[in-house]
Amino acid sequence: MVSDGPLRPSPLVEQAAERLRARIADGVWPVGTRLPGETTLAKDLGVGRSTVREALRALTGAGMVRPRQGAGVFVTAARPVEDFPTRLRRAALVDVYEVRTLLETQAARLAAERRTDDDVRAMTAALDARRAAADGPGDAFVDADIALHAAVVAAAHNPVLTDLFAEFTPALREALIDLLDLVDVRHAERDHGDAAHAAIVAAVVAGAPDAAERAARDELLAIQGKLTGQG
Template sequence: MSSVGPLRPSPLVEQAAERLRAQIADDTWPVGTRLPGETTLAKDLGVGRSTVREALRALAGAGMVRPRQGAGVFVTATRPVEDFPARLRRAAVADLYEVRTLLEVQAARLAAGRRTDDDIAAMRAALDARRAAADGPGDAFIDADIALHATVVAAAHNPVLTDLFAEFAPALRQGLIDLLALVDVPRAERDHGDAAHADLVAAVVAGDAETAGRVARAELEAVQVKLGS
C-alpha cells in the first residue's frame, strides 16, 4: 500500500475523511477490504489516532465502512450512501406522488377510525385556511394544501406515518413550487380541488374509512394525471 501522504493542518478530521474517501473511491481499498489499523493510518496521514478514529466514524456514518468487533474496519461502499432526505430532494414530483398516494390513502382510512375532536377541529381549520389561500400566491396555496393533508395524516395517530409524511413534505413542496414557476395553477382548478378536500375531511369526520380512502386516492391520482400530461 502506498502512503496517502501527510495532511495540512486543521480541519484535520474533515481532511482525513476526505483523503480516505478518495482512497476508497479509487480502489486502493476495494469493497470488502479491511483498512489498515488506526496506528498505520495515523502515521500515513500525519495525524493522531483520535483524528483517524473520528474520520472513520464519519465514513461509517456515510455507509462507506463498517467496523467489525475484533476484526477491524472494512470497506462497504465506494461512495457515500445517500440519506433519505437527500434522495427525496432529487426525486421527481410524479415519483413522490406515487408513494404519497400509498401513504395517504391508508392514513385517511386510519384517521376515519381514530380522529379525535381536536383532530376534527384541526382538519376543519386547515380546510378553511386552504380556501383562504386560493386567492393568494402559489407557494402559500401549496403550503396550505400540504398543511391540510398533514392534519389528516396526524389524525391517523401513527407516528411512523406522521414522520414519513414530514420527510416527504419539504421535497414535495419544493417540487410543486418549481412546477408553479413553469405552469401557473388557475383559480378555477384550485376551487375544483376544494370539493375533493372537503369530501375527504367530511369522510374522516364521519368515520367512513372506505370513503375517506377512496376520496384521498382519487384526489391524489388526479394530480398524478396532471403531472404526467
C-alpha cells in the same frame, strides 16, 4: 482514479477522509473488507494517527465504514449514505408523489376509521384555512394545503405515518411550490382543488374508509397526471 500525491497543507482530516472515500469508491477496499490499521494508514497518507482516527470517524458518520470491537474497521458502503430528507430533496417530483400517494391513501382510510371529534375540528379548520389561502401568495397556499393533508394523516393516529409525513414535508413543500410555477394549478382548477379536498374531509368525517381512500387517491393521482402531462 485515486490520486496518491502528497496531501495539501489545508484541513488534513478532510483531505484524509476524502482520500479514504475515493479509495473505497474505486474498489481498493471493497464492501466487507477490513481497512488497514491506523498506523499503516497514517504512514500511507503522511499524517498522524489522530488525523486518521478523525477521518475514520467522519466515514463512520457517512455510513461508509463501521468499527468492530477488537476486529478493526470494515467497509460497509461504497458511497456515503444519504439520510432520508436529503434523498427526498434529490428525488424527482413524480417519484415523491408516487410514494406520497401510497402513504396518504392509507392514512385517509385509517383516519376514517379512527378520527376523533378533535380530529374533525382540526380537519374542518384546515379546510377553511386552505380556502382562505387559495387566492393568496403561492407559498402560503402550499402551506395551507400541506396543513390540511397533515391533519388527515394525524387523524389516522399512527405515529409512524405521522413521522413519515413530517419527513416528507420539507421536500413536499418545495415540490409543490415548484409545481405552482410549472403548472398553474390554482388557475387551471376553478375551485383550486377545493371539491377534491372537501371530499377527502367529508369521507373521513363520515367514517367511510373506502370513500376516504378513493377521494385521496383521486386527488393525488390528478396531480401526478399533471406532472406527467396526462392530466
